[in-house]
Amino acid sequence: MIRNLLLTLTILVWSTNGWAKDFNYQADVKGMVCAFCAYSVNKKISTLPGVDAESVDVDLKSGRVVFSSEQKVSRESLEAVFTDSGFRLEKLSEVERPPASGQSLERPALVLDMKLYSLDTVQFESVFEAIGNIAAGNQSRLLIEAPALLEDDLLKPVLMGRQQVMKVRFMPSSTDAIHLQLYLR
Numbered sequence: 001m002i003r004n005l006l007l008t009l010t011i012l013v014w015s016t017n018g019w020a021k022d023f024n025y026q027a028d029v030k031g032m033v034c035a036f037c038a039y040s041v042n043k044k045i046s047t048l049p050g051v052d053a054e055s056v057d058v059d060l061k062s063g064r065v066v067f068s069s070e071q072k073v074s075r076e077s078l079e080a081v082f083t084d085s086g087f088r089l090e091k092l093s094e095v096e097r098p099p100a101s102g103q104s105l106e107r108p109a110l111v112l113d114m115k116l117y118s119l120d121t122v123q124f125e126s127v128f129e130a131i132g133n134i135a136a137g138n139q140s141r142l143l144i145e146a147p148a149l150l151e152d153d154l155l156k157p158v159l160m161g162r163q164q165v166m167k168v169r170f171m172p173s174s175t176d177a178i179h180l181q182l183y184l185r
Helices: 002-019 035-046 075-081 125-136 148-159
Strands: 023-030 057-059 064-069 088-095 109-116 140-146 167-172 178-184
Touching (some): 035 148, 075 088, 125 140, 140 148
Antiparallel strands (some): 109 178
16 A cells, blocks of 8 residues: 555656746847847746746847746736836746747857956956957857956956847855956857
């Protein structure tokens, strides 16, 4: 009897993983004018519970944002992340699957792996701008690992004023270094 009960529970637990569903959304966000705005929208949406940060795709020109989540996302919760940010959610709809973003399935190649052992961001501002130029001109992904206090100082020269959106992920660290990795397709 206990054996049958355990077998039934095991099958039930395994089968619920098959029921797990990703929810795919498309949103229209107003107020974005540059790549830094798109980064901010991406970052804010990525903070929602269940949202796959890698799935967030922002189209600056149209204001369209697509993303996937392991749990339902309500309009109210998405609007709440934009409070006091200057961005406004116009529309949120659940879609069958996120529309293709036009990105190749080809794995990106690491073309730059740089570690700076100085936290003086002003000294390297022209380097950050050059990296931003390279990233903006290609399908790219930029990973930056640095102390949390440097996020804006690092991202402004990379993103500010640009009309081309690039995938950027900032990862706060406790080290006294700035680590940049640029991947290109």
